[in-house]
Amino acid sequence: xPHRRSAFFVSDRTGITAEAMGSTxxxxxxxxxxxRETIPYIxxxxxAAEVAQKICTRAASDHHRPLLFTSIINPEVRAHLKLDCALxxxxxxxxxxxxxNELGQKAAQTIGKxxxxxxxxxxxxxxxxxxxxxxxxxxxxLKDLEEADVILVxxxxxxxxxxxxxxxxxxxxxxxxYPLTPxxxxxxxxxxxxxxxxxxxxxxxxxxxxxxxxxxxxxxxSTYASMENCRSEVNEAESMFRQHAIPFxxxxxxxxxxxxxxxxxxxxxxxxx
Amino acid sequence: xPHRRSAFFVSDRTGITAEAMGSTxxxxxxxxxxxRETIPYIxxxxxAAEVAQKICTRAASDHHRPLLFTSIINPEVRAHLKLDCALxxxxxxxxxxxxxNELGQKAAQTIGKxxxxxxxxxxxxxxxxxxxxxxxxxxxxLKDLEEADVILVxxxxxxxxxxxxxxxxxxxxxxxxYPLTPxxxxxxxxxxxxxxxxxxxxxxxxxxxxxxxxxxxxxxxSTYASMENCRSEVNEAESMFRQHAIPFxxxxxxxxxxxxxxxxxxxxxxxxx
Numbered sequence: 001x002p003h004r005r006s007a008f009f010v011s012d013r014t015g016i017t018a019e020a021m022g023s024t025x026x027x028x029x030x031x032x033x034x035x036r037e038t039i040p041y042i043x044x045x046x047x048a049a050e051v052a053q054k055i056c057t058r059a060a061s062d063h064h065r066p067l068l069f070t071s072i073i074n075p076e077v078r079a080h081l082k083l084d085c086a087l088x089x090x091x092x093x094x095x096x097x098x099x100x101n102e103l104g105q106k107a108a109q110t111i112g113k114x115x116x117x118x119x120x121x122x123x124x125x126x127x128x129x130x131x132x133x134x135x136x137x138x139x140x141x142l143k144d145l146e147e148a149d150v151i152l153v154x155x156x157x158x159x160x161x162x163x164x165x166x167x168x169x170x171x172x173x174x175x176x177x178y179p180l181t182p183x184x185x186x187x188x189x190x191x192x193x194x195x196x197x198x199x200x201x202x203x204x205x206x207x208x209x210x211x212x213x214x215x216x217x218x219x220x221x222s223t224y225a226s227m228e229n230c231r232s233e234v235n236e237a238e239s240m241f242r243q244h245a246i247p248f249x250x251x252x253x254x255x256x257x258x259x260x261x262x263x264x265x266x267x268x269x270x271x272x273x
Numbered sequence: 274x275p276h277r278r279s280a281f282f283v284s285d286r287t288g289i290t291a292e293a294m295g296s297t298x299x300x301x302x303x304x305x306x307x308x309r310e311t312i313p314y315i316x317x318x319x320x321a322a323e324v325a326q327k328i329c330t331r332a333a334s335d336h337h338r339p340l341l342f343t344s345i346i347n348p349e350v351r352a353h354l355k356l357d358c359a360l361x362x363x364x365x366x367x368x369x370x371x372x373x374n375e376l377g378q379k380a381a382q383t384i385g386k387x388x389x390x391x392x393x394x395x396x397x398x399x400x401x402x403x404x405x406x407x408x409x410x411x412x413x414x415l416k417d418l419e420e421a422d423v424i425l426v427x428x429x430x431x432x433x434x435x436x437x438x439x440x441x442x443x444x445x446x447x448x449x450x451y452p453l454t455p456x457x458x459x460x461x462x463x464x465x466x467x468x469x470x471x472x473x474x475x476x477x478x479x480x481x482x483x484x485x486x487x488x489x490x491x492x493x494x495s496t497y498a499s500m501e502n503c504r505s506e507v508n509e510a511e512s513m514f515r516q517h518a519i520p521f522x523x524x525x526x527x528x529x530x531x532x533x534x535x536x537x538x539x540x541x542x543x544x545x546x
Contacts, residue, residue, distance in 0.1 A: 005376070013531070014530045014531055014533075014534040015534060016293065016530055016534065017293045017294060017297045020289065020290045020293045020294070021290060021293070021294055021364070024290045024344060024364075025365070025368055025369060025372060027381075028346065028369065028372075028380035028381050028382065028383075029372070029376055029378055029380065029381070038543075040534050040535075040538055041535070041538065065375065067372065067375065071297060073301065087371060087372070087375040089368050089371065089372070091294070091297075092298070094367055094368075095298055095362050095367075096298060096301060098360060098362065099298060099301075099302070099340065099360070099362070102338065102340065102360040103278070103302055105302055107301035107302065108300075108301050108302070109301065110301075120483075120486075123528065124487075124490075126435075126529070127435055130434070130435045130438065131434075134407075134410075134434070137407075161403070161404075161407070162399075162400055162403045162442065165403065165438050165442060166442055169435065169438060169439055169442065169529065210393075214397075217397075255396065256399070256442065257287045257289055258286070258287055261287040261288060261289065261313050262313075262314070265313055265314065270310075270311075
C-alpha cells in the first residue's frame with residue numbers, strides 16, 4: 001500500500017511563510033510522497049471551519065492524518081484548525097509566547113504584513129529595481145550603471161537574467177547584467193564599458209556541459225551551442241575573472257535563490273525594502 | 274533610552290525560510306525597532322561558533338538579548354547556536370520531532386533543499402517561464418499565447434509586469450501580460466488578440482489617484498499621467514472586466530506577493546515546479 005499523505009499550508013495571508021516553513025521541514029522526509037495544497041487568506045472563523053472540514057474529509061480518504069502547517073495570527077481563527085484528524089504545526093502558537101516574554105510586549109495580533117504592502121515608498125523602490133533590471137538586461141543599456149547595486153557578468157545563458165530579476169523582486173537590489181561576447185573574451189582587459197564599475201562586478205560561471213545542454217535547447221547544432229565553444233567561452237570567462245580579481249560563482253548546481261543569496265552575501269549587499 | 278534589539282536569521286542554506294519565519298513573527302511587534310541581519314550558509318560547527326560569538330558580542334553592545342531565528346538541520350551545528358545571550362527560536366528542533374513521530378520515519382538530516390536545485394528539469398521549467406514572461410511582457414508578442422497559463426490585462430502601470438515576473442520566478446507559471454490601450458478601452462468588445470484566450474484572462478485594476486502618482490513619476494504633467502485620464506482609463510477597464518465577466522483585483526494596497534497569490538488562488542493555478 002503506498003504511503004501517500006496530504007500536507008496543507010494554511011495562512012491568513014499569502015501562505016508564503018507557511019509554505020516555506022512546511023516545505024523546509026518536508027525536505028527532510030520523502031517529499032514526493034506528499035499531496036501538497038496551499039490555502040491562503042483564511043482570516044475568518046467561517047473560512048477556517050470550512051478548511052477544517054476539508055482536511056478531515058481528506059484524512060478519511062487518505063487513511064492517514066494530513067500534516068497541517070498553519071500561520072494564522074488570530075487565536076479564534078486558529079482555534080478552528082486545532083484538529084484531531086491532522087498533525088497541526090502551529091507556527092504562531094509555538095513561538096509568539098516566547099517572544100512576548102522576551103520583549104515584555106504583547107503581540108499586536110493584527111494580520112501579518114510580512115508579505116504585505118508596508119508603505120508605498122518601499123513598494124515603489126521595489127518596482128524601480130525591477131524596471132532597472134529589465135532595462136539593464138543583457139547589456140542593452142550601459143548608461144546609468146552608476147545606479148546599479150551590482151552588475152552580473154557572464155557568458156550567454158549562464159543565469160544572469162533570472163538572477164537579476166530575483167534580486168530586484170525579492171531584495172529591491174538594482175542588478176544590471178552584461179553578457180560576455182566572444183569579442184570581450186578575446187580581450188586582455190575588462191570590457192571598456194565596465195571599467196568604471198569594476199568594484200560592482202560579480203561573475204557567473206557554469207559547467208560547460210550544462211551550458212552546452214542549455215544552449216542546444218535554443219539552437220541545436222550551432223557553433224554557439226557546441227561543446228567546444230562552450231568549453232572555450234567558459235574557460236576564457238573564468239580566466240578573465242581570475243585575472244581581474246572579480247569574485248565569481250558557478251551556477252551549475254544552484255537554484256536561483258542560492259545564486260542570489262550567495263551574491264548578496266559575498267558582495268555585502270542587503271535588502272533594500 | 275531607545276529599545277533597539279537585534280534580530281538574526283541564521284541558516285545552513287539561503288536563509289530565506291529563517292528570514293520569512295522570523296519576519297512574520299516580528300510583524301507582530303514593532304519591526305522598526307529591530308536591527309536585522311541574515312546570515313546564510315552556516316553549515317559547519319566552526320562557522321556556527323563564529324556566529325555565536327558575533328551574536329553574544331552584539332548582546333553586550335545592545336544591552337539586550339538579540340532574537341535568534343535558526344533553520345539548521347545538523348544537530349551538532351545547531352548545538353553551537355543554543356545561546357544564553359540570545360532568545361533562540363529553533364525552527365527544526367521545535368517541529369521535526371513531531372513530524373518524525375507522526376510519519377514513523379527519521380528525518381534525513383541532509384541539508385535542506387527547499388530552495389536548492391532539485392533537478393535540472395524543474396530548473397529549466399522555471400527559467401522557461403521567466404523567459405516566456407519576458408517575451409510576452411507588455412503585449413510585445415501575441416503569438417504563443419496558447420502556451421500561457423494566465424494573461425494579465427490592465428491599463429499601463431497597473432502592476433502587470435512585476436506580477437508576471439513573480440509568478441514565473443516563484444511558481445513557474447507562464448504569465449503573459451497585455452496592456453489596455455486607449456483604443457482597446459473605447460471598444461465594446463475585448464481586444465481581438467485576446468478573444469481566443471478569454472478563459473485565461475485576469476484583470477488588474479488600481480486606484481486612479483495611485484495610478485496618477487505612479488505615472489507622474491515617469492511623465493509629469495502629461496495627459497497620460499493626468500488625474501482625469503487615469504480616472505477614465507480605470508473606469509473603462511473595470512467596465513470591460515465586468516461586462517465580459519473577467520475576474521479582476523485591485524493592486525492598490527497589495528504587495529506583489531499578495532497580488533500573485535490572490536491570482537493563483539482565484540484562477541485555480543498552482544506551482545509548476
